[in-house]
Amino acid sequence: MVKDAKTGECYRADHLLKAHLKQLMSDEKCSAETVAGLEDVITQMDNYTQQELADLFVKYNVKSPSTGNDLTPPTSFNLMFQTSIGPGGNMTGYLRPETAQGMFLNFKRLLEFNQGKLPFGAAQIGNSFRNEISPRSGLIRVREFTMAEIEHFVDPSEKNHPKFSNVADLDILLFSSKAQTSGQSAQIVRLGDAVEQGVINNSVLGYFIGRIYLYLIKVGLSKDKVRFRQHMENEMAHYACDCWDAESKTSYGWIEIVGCADRACYDLSCHSKATKFEPNKGAIGTSYKKDAKLVLEFLAGCDECYIADQEKLLTGKGEFSIETQGRTFEVTKDMVSVKRFQKTLHVEEIVPNVIEPSFGIGRIMHSIFEHSFRKREGDEQRTYFSFPATVAPYKCSILPLSQNQEFTPFVQQLSDAMTKNNVSFKVDDSSGSIGRRYARSDEIGVAFGITVDFDTVNKTPQTATLRDRDSMRQIRAEVAELPAMVRDLSNGTLTWVEVEKKFPIFEGQETSSKKE
Ligand code: GAP
Helix, strand or coil, rough: EECCCCCEECCHHHHHHHHHHHHHHHCCCCHHHHHHHHHHHHHHHHHCCCCHHHHHHHHHCCCCCCCCCCCCCCCCCCCCCCEEEECCCCEEECCCCHHHHHHCCCHHHHHHHHCCCCEEEEEEEEEECCCHHHHHCCCCCCCEEEEEEEEEECCCCCCCCCHHHHCCEEEEEECCHHHCCCCCCCCEEEEEHHHHHCCCCCCCHHHHHHHHHHHHHHCCCCCCHHHEEECCCCCCCCCCCCCEEEEEECEEEEEEEEEEEEEHHHHHCCCCCCEEEECCHHHHHHHHHHHHHHHHHHCCCCCHHHHHHHHHHHHHCCCEEEECEEEEEEECCCCCEEEECCCCCCCCCCCCCEEEEEHHHHHHHHHHHHHHHHCCCEEEEEEECCCCCCCCCCEEEECCCCHHHHHHHHHHHHHHHHHHHCCCCCCCCCCCCHHHHHHHHHHCCCCEEEEECCCHHHCCEEEEEEEECCCCCCEEHHHHHHHHHHHHHHHHCCHHHHHHHHHECCCCCCCCCCCC
């Protein structure tokens, strides 16, 4: 975060710098070489340390966008919402920034559900909360959002997915960390090759990348607007050993929509203790006198991951600092050492690794809307959403050709059968022409349309037309078989190509396709 030095208005440092660099790039006088350099900075934005970011603000002379005032140097900001728990309000709590933690805390029970065997997975969907500095862009950056997460626990010595071959032949646009740091572009790579060459850490992670890709395409994202971007070293969350984000190309640029991290064993090892600080009470007492108790209590409560991080500082700088009860204390090499337990094992003890696909539902929805938005050829005014039938809110429209009362019993028969088949539908018996009503149905992405016309009423067997939204092609089939057909088309067990092969093509009705 950076602040306007005079007004105190806050900005997210990386976003502000990126916007500033883009503005510099748009200047006609900016040479191709400078543009390439600025692009490189943007690509590596998530990789910079706080100090590097501060240096870039100075280098590019970034000022407050609304006032032109100076900005404070970047500082870290806690994205977790703090709150008080209970009627007394004296217990501090934090709203969850991800749904994952519940599954880690319940690990033992989940393992029991799976007869004590690995691998197994758990999934959860729910709200997450982040105190975003600048929420904006519709569903893309909000402070409360729906997240869906999978935790797939594996034995670290068996990080091979038995079903990886099902996805190994997928060709996916990959943007590796190496490509990002060396200024290369993303490449289409066969997933199997990426795992074999070690670009993707292991085949379990590779398997989930493949499944995420298939899911995104199935719900309506365009293949050419989906890529997987690997986190760079500094960008990787403290808990991850490899991480790939599924990104979608939108009018806001490439945005992260699904994170897929190999959290190795971080979360589970943090919840079990096998390492502790061994304090040198004499040295701490000499330095901190009556405050020594505070320091000793703090050191006794540290978890393994924290200890491992501080151990690195002890080795490198010879000290680290702690904060307790609002005060800071330096802990030096002579005050503490790290003790690791030696245990005699009678059973094999492992800490499972976990692969975590984490879906931001709002961002996926936003991408579906953008990627599915279409205009009819030659008629710019006539727009529609090409939602795949599986995700279209309405699967089918039922349209009587006109308001003639003779059509009513057929509309009723079709409606009842749709309900029985669990197919969501919409009846449009308003007075507009059939062409106008098709356009209206297409505009909200209804996948199919059934039209009851005079042949339905007057001929035996009683037939109606079924229209496919995207191709606008129609077939004619018996009224009684149409609801199950729409059900099968909507759940993906039948395709429109198969339908066209089986039933006669119908041409007619859609006289006026123009929006009236
Ligand atoms: N447990 C892993 C985790 O939380 P993340 O990448 O921070 O990973 C997962 O978040 C997904 O949640 C992101 O890929 C994104 O789609 C979505 N997301 C994150 N912050 C968001 C926000 N402020 N508003 C909407 N969606 C957000």
